[in-house]
Amino acid sequence: xxxxxxxxxxxxxxxxxxxxxxxxxxxxxxxxxxxxxxxxxxxxxxxxxxxxxxxxxxxxxxxxxxxxxxxxxxxxxxxxxxxxxxxxxxxxxxxxxxxxxxxxxxxxxxxxxxxxxxxxxxxxxxxxxxxxxxxxxxxxxxxxxxxxxxxxxxxxxxxxxxxxxxxxxxxxxxxxxxxxxxxxxxxxxxxxxxxxxxxxxxxxxxxxxxxxxxxxxxxxxxxxxxxxxxxxxxxxxxxxxxxxxx
Amino acid sequence: xxxxxxxxxxxxxxxxxxxxxxxxxxxxxxxxxxxxxxxxxxxxxxxxxxxxxxxxxxxxxxxxxxxxxxxxxxxxxxxxxxxxxxxxxxxxxxxxxxxxxxxxxxxxxxxxxxxxxxxxxxxxxxxxxxxxxxxxxxxxxxxxxxxxxxxxxxxxxxxxxxxxxxxxxxxxxxxxxxxxxxxxxxxxxxxxxxxxxxxxxxxxxxxxxxxxxxxxxxxxxxx
Numbered sequence: 001x002x003x004x005x006x007x008x009x010x011x012x013x014x015x016x017x018x019x020x021x022x023x024x025x026x027x028x029x030x031x032x033x034x035x036x037x038x039x040x041x042x043x044x045x046x047x048x049x050x051x052x053x054x055x056x057x058x059x060x061x062x063x064x065x066x067x068x069x070x071x072x073x074x075x076x077x078x079x080x081x082x083x084x085x086x087x088x089x090x091x092x093x094x095x096x097x098x099x100x101x102x103x104x105x106x107x108x109x110x111x112x113x114x115x116x117x118x119x120x121x122x123x124x125x126x127x128x129x130x131x132x133x134x135x136x137x138x139x140x141x142x143x144x145x146x147x148x149x150x151x152x153x154x155x156x157x158x159x160x161x162x163x164x165x166x167x168x169x170x171x172x173x174x175x176x177x178x179x180x181x182x183x184x185x186x187x188x189x190x191x192x193x194x195x196x197x198x199x200x201x202x203x204x205x206x207x208x209x210x211x212x213x214x215x216x217x218x219x220x221x222x223x224x225x226x227x228x229x230x231x232x233x234x235x236x237x238x239x240x241x242x243x244x245x246x
Numbered sequence: 247x248x249x250x251x252x253x254x255x256x257x258x259x260x261x262x263x264x265x266x267x268x269x270x271x272x273x274x275x276x277x278x279x280x281x282x283x284x285x286x287x288x289x290x291x292x293x294x295x296x297x298x299x300x301x302x303x304x305x306x307x308x309x310x311x312x313x314x315x316x317x318x319x320x321x322x323x324x325x326x327x328x329x330x331x332x333x334x335x336x337x338x339x340x341x342x343x344x345x346x347x348x349x350x351x352x353x354x355x356x357x358x359x360x361x362x363x364x365x366x367x368x369x370x371x372x373x374x375x376x377x378x379x380x381x382x383x384x385x386x387x388x389x390x391x392x393x394x395x396x397x398x399x400x401x402x403x404x405x406x407x408x409x410x411x412x413x414x415x416x417x418x419x420x421x422x423x424x425x426x427x428x429x430x431x432x433x434x435x436x437x438x439x440x441x442x443x444x445x446x447x448x449x450x451x452x453x454x455x456x457x458x459x460x461x462x463x464x465x466x467x468x469x
Binding site for chain 1: 427
């Protein structure tokens with residue numbers, strides 16, 4: 001065939017291009033997506049675990065709200081200790097045999113390992129980001145910074161966004177509803193997860209999200225072009241403006 | 247199983263309850279994207295799914311011609327995982343297809359498909375920068391399927407650089423990418439005017455019910 005040589009060359013180039021196209025962005029995005037999935041499955045497992053374990057020890061199940069701690073304590077301590085800790089002397093749970101209890105603990109171990117993995121992955125993402133984009137990390141925190149990267153696709157793309165786009169990243173549905181029908185525009189997308197916005201009064205949400213997006217936009221550009229570390233300065237500006245600490 | 251039309255070599259039609267179009271399978275016994283295959287007198291055909299391929303949707307909507315022949319050289323912009331490209335490679339047994347996409351994720355899938363078919367070459371490049379893949383020769387057909395705001399501008403960049411005089415350009419337009427606030431019909435009309443300035447619009451079809459707010463334009467370059 002006439003293009004045999006060109007095709008060979010293309011395959012070689014393509015393999016090289018694909019190999020070089022992998023960078024920290026892909027690693028962070030995959031890690032943060034898997035955290036979200038682990039959280040989902042972890043909650044599912046613990047819901048079932050609570051239902052199951054409540055047959056044996058309903059008082060503790062009612063008392064302990066935190067899912068991760070619940071799975072952890074169920075494995076480590078037996079029923080009597082747990083009851084004593086929450087000041088109960090009697091229980092209305094059934095007395096299960098060791099075989100039945102082991103089956104419940106198996107599920108508990110699975111759920112716990114889920115939560116442990118989330119913890120480790122967060123640690124890992126923070127390590128990668130400290131090198132790759134320290135400024136965004138400083139302002140937004142680990143999870144929000146990683147989610148911003150995942151939403152935008154890459155650090156390069158995030159740094160080309162105007163601040164207004166960063167402000168409503170994650171609220172695309174509301175934005176297009178606004179553009180199409182003239183409904184109210186969204187104040188913020190995933191930025192609402194940031195403590196600065198989340199802890200504000202309802203009427204300050206828009207204002208704070210806007211300012212936060214400004215600073216994030218500056219930070220992303222500094223990070224993409226590998227500038228100096230100015231995250232602490234930007235963070236202080238935010239804190240002074242709204243007189244809060246985060 | 248019978249040939250579809252004289253103007254569409256390599257495409258076969260099977261009339262059952264619904265019209266279904268097929269192409270001859272070039273890589274025997276292998277599927278590309280989980281499509282249905284059909285054997286007739288020992289020859290294997292692959293079904294061309296109009297829900298996944300805008301060209302197939304255009305053909306089933308009755309577009310009059312596409313200019314794709316058995317010996318065509320095709321430049322395919324926005325190939326993604328190679329669903330449509332695999333069917334084009336079935337059709338153009340004596341031709342050659344240059345395909346490109348700028349997303350590494352989908353080119354990875356494309357790469358595996360490409361290794362089983364001898365008449366495809368892929369590039370990891372952006373269609374907005376034709377200088378990145380300037381080793382592509384003059385071609386007979388330019389096909390574009392990218393969801394960008396400046397779809398027509400990008401199309402004409404490649405049209406000017408790579409298309410032979412008398413060759414065909416096929417543009418699959420996603421109206422929602424151009425402007426979400428305008429009605430698709432208005433955008434189709436605008437694009438038609440723009441295309442008519444430089445080229446001859448041969449035919450165009452809206453692609454519903456297969457794809458919403460999409461249209462397929464076929465243009466011919468003046469000799």
